[in-house]
Amino acid sequence: MLKKVVLLVPPGTTPFEFGVICEVFGIDRSETGGPSFDFAIATARPGPVRTSLGFEMLIEQDLSVAAEADLIAVPAHAFGDYDPAYLDVLRAAEQRGAWVLSVCSGAFMLAEAGILDGRRSTTHWMYTERLARDFPSTTVDRDVLFVSDGKVVTGAGTAAGIDAALHIVRTELGAAKANVVARRMVVPPQRDGGQAQFIGNPVPECASDSFAPIADWMLENLSEELSIADLARRALMSPRTFARRFRAEMGATPAAWLNRQRLLRAQQLLEASEESLETIAAECGFGAASVMRHHFAKTLKTTPTAYRKMFAPREAG
Template identity: 45%
Template structure:
């Protein structure tokens, strides 16, 4: 928040709660991403610190120990508490967590702090009872184990993150970056979040969900793949491209093509094509002076009305608002 009298920024305080066997990348994600969030005067908008139970060192999965400067008392004053993923320990094995950790997380939640998890950190939030009855996510590879340990949680393993009324969970590893950028966007708007994303050299947001990344058997022969057809379709986004056209290019029946396509991309051909057209429209809005009507035609939406309707449904903003976010008018 900004103190109007002193005109100084009071950073939003974030406590990263590291437990034993913490995932190294997950641990570093909050400080890296939130650390890039600055206002127009380059003042830091967040202050990120790490704590552990009792302020004791904990092991990471990356071969180093975490030497924190704080114990659980840090969660008592933080505006946001983030639990990074872990790869072992009671939360992953039997669905329990240290009672002191449970008490700290519940107390933070009850006083209104935002609670977040990255990857398998959701196991910790669930063990503390903070996810019962809520929609949540975690790494797709641990979905079955999570459901077995926490049947009261509405688990959705197909999304990158879930924001459920002050309790936020994210999917595996890099999805923690998506979640942190979502929080910055919620707190300070798209301009600040996009600036942070560019500083981190990542996209401001990613379409789709974890289904794109779930391990699947690789097709035996490259001849049965759809990569060449996908590239062919990308070159024709401005043209009507039907499912039968895609299948014909791949020299497959529609049914066989659809099966192969979904196994390789995690999406149906129609969903994928819509995603590609949306991405192309976004690029044109960001980098050209084409009118919305022209963007709609170049991206294959046909009319400006269709583009506006799709942008509202998929991104929550009209094309003109999106363009102004990425290409703000000079002051």
């Protein structure tokens, strides 16, 4: 069970990625049904640590607090020589079976520690070639938001760290807990697509949440057969324009986005209800349990029954 989380702060840590880890794991969300972690922030040399933006953060705890952590997180930070103490902490975490998470350039510290050897990994698309060149023992995937290889998770640039962190929460504690965190952060519980969509493309003009109403309506009507033609009529667009703009703004095709939301709803119902698989499949828009099983196997690499057994509440014994 994921209980203790330690965030490492090497020199040159970037504030956003630091904040992502703090936001996901450092806030007690138990009052709203979310998780609560024993969260600590540590550095090799306690005291002021200069960030990538030039200001300093006062970090009072040393790396000894990481000795029994269930998760060690490494944010993006400046390239350079690593204090061996950080590498020792990461190696020890991997050896005892703890989670290890990096965000953006944090993957380079994991690679330097040797724990990416023989594993798939990713980092920000600007650094993927460098990671592959400097550490040929890892297979670098530049087209994904994060890679989870065993209990070693590497996130791509910046906000993809949220996806990587929520993946760990979802895997350890279930979709319902991860969704509480996502709602509080006002982010999707699980995004489709990959960082390839951001490479070399200009930032699109803000659409003023133009797809928010139709997305909300889709979520409220997951049990219905939602065709592109029907959705386009509701959005007052042609089917072709609707499909193109939806993908541009939501990061996935309407069909892929719907499948992901139906999976998330099914995960929630499997965790929180005793309804049959056929009933859940119908409520989520899969139609039949066999179709739902197909999507679970394809996307989650498990079955609805196995998922329910893993994440459904257990009676205290």
